[in-house]
Amino acid sequence: MRQVCILVERQTEEAIVNTLMTDAAAARSIYLTPIIVHTSLTSTGASRGGGSWKHYDRQLNDLLSQSHWDAIGLMVDYYGYPSGAPGFELPEAPGNQRQPQIVEALKGHYSDPRFHPLVVLHEIESLVLAAIDAGGGRDLLSEKTIEHLIRLMADAGGPENINGGERTSPSKRLLALEPEYGKTSTGISILREAGLAAVLDRCPVFAAWWRGLLAC
DSSP: OEEEEEEESSHHHHHHIIIIIHHHHHTTTEEEEEEEOOOOBOTTSOBOOOOOHHHHHHHHHHHHTOTTOSEEEEEEESTTOOTTSTTTTSOOOSTTTHHHHHHHHHHHHSOOTTEEEEEESSOTHHHHHHHHHTTTTTTTSOHHHHHHHHHHHHHHTSGGGSOOSTTTSHHHHHHHHOTTOOTTTHHHHHHHHHOHHHHHHHOHHHHHHHHHHHTO
């Protein structure tokens, strides 16, 4: 069985990997392990995620030095992409053209062919929006919220085109409409309802990365 890990930002991404991806990977004889990037410790001793790129860099280099991994994935949001990361200095480009340029910068910096980076357009909650579009969350979100989000995705041309920003990122839109929304509770339940195939159908950037990771 092949061994694949994905370095992720926080507990939300870890839960998404465990909920959506591990069974699909296992069906392809891949044992998939999410690993939260280690930054600092909370008061309870748990590791925080996210933070400065130096933490990602240290851990990526450590993972790439371990020969037992058949592939090493990375899942990091385009919105809030860390300063100092490969490609951060690239100027904005029309549409979503800067995102693949950042991905290529990451591949160039970490040149190991086992490395498969994903810069999520525009934020990991775009996958939740895709699940909502597929029919998930009808018992968890108001009808008004669902109708608004479906119109938003249709106008934008898909959930991955919902832009990032302090008020316009997918998670901020969800929280503005549903203040009780929980990333690791509501969001994960919605994803579980819709399933991986429905998300892949609506998120071509995510789907292309996933196919590449499975082909390791």
